[in-house]
Amino acid sequence: MTQKVHNVVIVGTGPAGLTAAIYTARASLSPVIYAGLLHGGQLTTTTEVENWPGSEHGVMGPKLMQDMTAQAERFGTEIVYDTITKVDFSGPIKKLWTDSEEIHAKAVIISTGATAKTMKLENEAQLMGRGLSTCATCDGFFYKNKKVLVIGGGDSAMEEATYLSKLCSEVILVHRRDVFKASPIMVDRAKANKKIQFKVPFHVAKLVHDETGVTGAILENSETGATEEVKVDGIFYAIGHIPNSGVFLPYVETDENNYIKVHEFTKTKTPGIFAAGDIADPTFRQAITAAGMGCQAAIQVQHYLEGLEG
Template structure:
């Protein structure tokens, strides 16, 4: 029996672990297949407060992990395959741990950026391929950039990137975009934004460990061409990692967990959600960490306000 279990080890989960461990809540943190979350795919992080010279994404997450462990958080590598949140204590099935029970649960499983799945994409993540304009746009001052996508996210990313880039080209596989009319008009009115419609990305090309171009195919003629670019921003959406929670917690049509306004409380008392798993707007390391702090404080107050028969911890 655990007082609290945290599922996920991104900025939100590890911040929650730091706060709960310092509050003597002895959290067990379940670390999934992507330890550290999306930040581990980012090379330089320059917008996280406290690091004037920047810090590598993996290093930042490793520091958070060590800090959580220093205060007594236990981190276990595993995968939560099923949950029973109908009664307390809550039950979670972990693939290599079996069934565990907890008086409270913090969900911080994040959201994964949807990828193109083309050659050269994953190999060049952080070397010119990015899924976050706010995180990485600064590194492309005066450069030519490609944004792939046709939704609101792609229009927003492209517009934002014009603050830094000399030219931004939107590549979309159809002639028509699914973005809202106002977002399309905003992009079309920006002189720095160019268009490659009805083109599909085929391969990311790199030289000397840096992106140098992208192969794209004309969907009408089938002809391929190499489009030179310094950076490729994939903006085809995110998928919250909540499949294992369907039918157990309230979520929106995209799978993001619903929380009570101003809190991290889900519809199940004693279950809290923080980070990108419930935030489809900001998706920043600092906002995730902030919501992790909120989740920890909400959890602590919940546990302290409830009398339990047995507070013993067996491990």
Template sequence: MTQDQKVENVIIIGSGPAGLTSAIYSSRANLEPLMIEGEEAGGQLMTTTEVENFPGFDHGITGPDLITVMRKQAERFGTRFITRNVTKVDFSQRPFKVWIGDKLHLAKSIIISTGASAKYLGLPSEKVYANRGVSACATCDGAFFRNQEIGVVGGGDTAMEEAQFLTRFATKVYLIHRRDHFRASKIMVDRALKNPKIEVLYNTEVIEVLGDGKGMTGAKIKGTLDGAVKELPITGLFLAIGHKPNTDLFKGVLDMNETGYLITQPNTTYTNIPGVFAAGDVQDHVYRQAITAAGTGCMAAIDAERWLEAQEAH
């Protein structure tokens, strides 16, 4: 580190609605944030076609368009962007160190908004029909499947919740689970089993998504016990097999729960290291909506601004 290297007031790592909202707030507070937005900038919204539940857009907006307007807003107030991935961090002393390859950046404070990624089955056909029948978010996409037959893959509470939720729109929901019992809580399972629109397919896995090139037309399913393969005539497939927070970079550095979500102090965005804040899906495994991510992004910017002021007062 050379003596004259610039120390940023705040570096924001990650660029979904949480990161961009924190950039808008911190740049309006004259903190001149540097956002390292990552090579897959924009987060999960970039793979979402229609967003109809973000307040302020009465006709809906596409995920990428929502990110574009947020990014322009952050840029207008002076946020600078680097579209690369952070490769290493050192938060053991201040200023904090953030590397992109061998280029070192220094910061007085850090906001982490690296998000989470939905887990997929890993089938090539699943990629082909992503957003054309295959989805990992029932609350985002359920309304597009009115009067259709669809499938939900999973066996936890999320799978039960999503199957229940989807019965509002679909005529029939197949709950597809590779074992003969669910890991979900008893109350959630009971509710799902009582719903006349839900049919459970135990010991079953999806091995291929079928389609006509434009959209999904069915799924090939296989019995895990007898190996029997058959086709299920569904036009939608929802994956509820969990999310993985993008926190590998911070293993051993920041406190996280057993699934890898960063732990923040209640009602704040403070992590266990003073001056390092976390916002959005990287620390939220409950709500996981664009609007809640944006909300915690605002909190992180305000937390960081007040924390920096307190440091300078000493």
């Protein structure tokens, strides 16, 4: 039996992948999209999304992704609930594998997202979206005039603490060491901010909560082991992200943090391989920017395939 060659295979069903699916399906390219372990992507792990345009009163993350999935399917997208474990993009026909099949395509859109690093504390999964967050831009507004805690010592922790200080009554920045990975200018700016209190060298040893969500944290001094409890309304992890790019090496170039490097919008270094969303975006990491890149990748795939036809 000859192997079917798809026009385009999309890897990942977050906002980037599903937007790419909607556009390529409507362009009659019959896309096939692989969902991986988290169909719908990161937004399925949150509650209310208030910054997605078009939903005046917000929309629940899982509902938004369910609607995007239905929209992609309506135009003929084939969704496969499996994970891509290996690829070979060396030839003109791109090859991908799951544990049970080999897939061939003329073009591939990588939209595998990035996973926020967490501290793997007890009850973390249950408290995510209930006082625990990995994104100040996304969730900061829910803590207006409230007291929050930010964990981290890099540039993003300083940035998130500074951003939250504009909304919240008080921000405690907890870092396990008294030296910072963040650039001195970012640290100085945060230190000069009267609303930000630095708590170093401390780490969060335990999340304190009631039935509604986070109410505080037990902080442990990293040098002495002494503990103390702080009461806060929200806790933000700002300890980095892990882009899900490993399986695509060496066919894509990555930066020092493993984000896929793109040029001319979503092109990777390999012709026919495009990357969209958080996987290629260390800066914004928002649903709307991921969807925007998904649209760009879809149109670039269209142009790429037209070029192949001559």
